[in-house]
Amino acid sequence: MSDASLQPEDAGSRYALFLDFDGTLVDIVERPDAVVVDQELPATLARLQDRLGGALAIVSGRPVSFLDPRFLPYRFDTAGLHGLEQRIAGQLHLCDPEEHPQLRRMIGRLSEAVADKQGVLIEDKGCSVAVHWRMAPQEKDFALAMAHAAVESLGGEYRLQHGKAVAEILPSAAGKGKVIERFMHEAPYKGRIPIFVGDDLTDEHGFKTVNARNGLSVRIGAGETIAKIRLGTPADLRHCLSSWASDGSFPFNVDD
Ligand SMILES: [Mg+2]
Structure with a gap:
């Protein structure tokens, strides 16, 4: 079946679009806080959101509070922290770090453990924590062993999510596949065909x-x-999203 034959208006009314952020909409950079959003991207996504009747959401491991300022003046539906945080049709549900006291203590211990490991970063996301070694690839084994040990000591309520030069400890209930499914039960996503674009292991759950x-x-x-x-x-x-937004030409062809 080829979807390329769909008329633009059909593509607009049929699909719900879910987009990962790092490595998908933007290039991955060494320090996660130094990421740069292309100047045209927010307006492109806003046009596409209109074309899709509002059914467009960012699905990321980042917190919503990190993502929102990068898309100003627009505010898109978003699943942050692998779905622990959600904004659907403007309604925001955040994760409360106080509900994760064990994890909070663990983040303190991890930060101490890497104090003398140059290039290993502990990213505190409130209800999850990411261990990054992009700047110190020689520390990969150390970082992974530390993350594994941390998850084990936390018990079954947390799991390890592997990524590109990163491993993240997050509540077992979180996951991009689960949160996309959740969106698909809500307007304006319900009844549409989902498209998910991602780049990393965590996105395979969404696929x-x-x-x-x-x-x-x-x-x-x-x-x-x-x-x-x-x-x-x-x-x-x-480039694909830009042409879909501007002239309605559906950019994905499953026959490719
Ligand atoms: Mg990504």
Whole structure:
């Protein structure tokens, strides 16, 4: 089946679009806080959101509070922290770090443990914590062993999510597949065909959910994946989204 034959208005009314942030909409950078959003991107996404009847959401491991300022003056539906935080049709539900006292204590211990490990970063996200070693690849084994030990000592309520030069400890209930499924039960997403674009291991959960719904899964970059379509880089995706937003030409062809 080729979706390329769909009329633009059909594509607009049929689909719900879910977009990962790092490595998908923007290039990955060494320090996670130094990420740069292309100047055109917020307006492009706003036009696309209109075209999709509002059914467009950012689905990221970042907190909503980090993502929101990067898309000003617009405010998109968002799943932050792998779905622990959600804003659907303007209604925001945040995660309360006080509900995770064990994790909070663990974050303190992790920060102490890496104090003398240059280039290993502990990113405190409130209800989750990421261990980054992009700037110190030689510390990968140390960082992974530390993250594994931390999850084990926390018990079954937390799990480890692997990524690109990062491992994240997050509540077991969190996951991109679960949160996409949650969005698909709410207006304006309900009844549409989901498309999810991502680049990393954490996004494979999302691909599984959209594949199960006969949607389109799109992987950015190399690596093993269950996604149906592959694009080269975030810039390629931005180009696709820009033409879809401006003239309605549907950018994904499953026959490619
Ligand atoms: Mg990503």
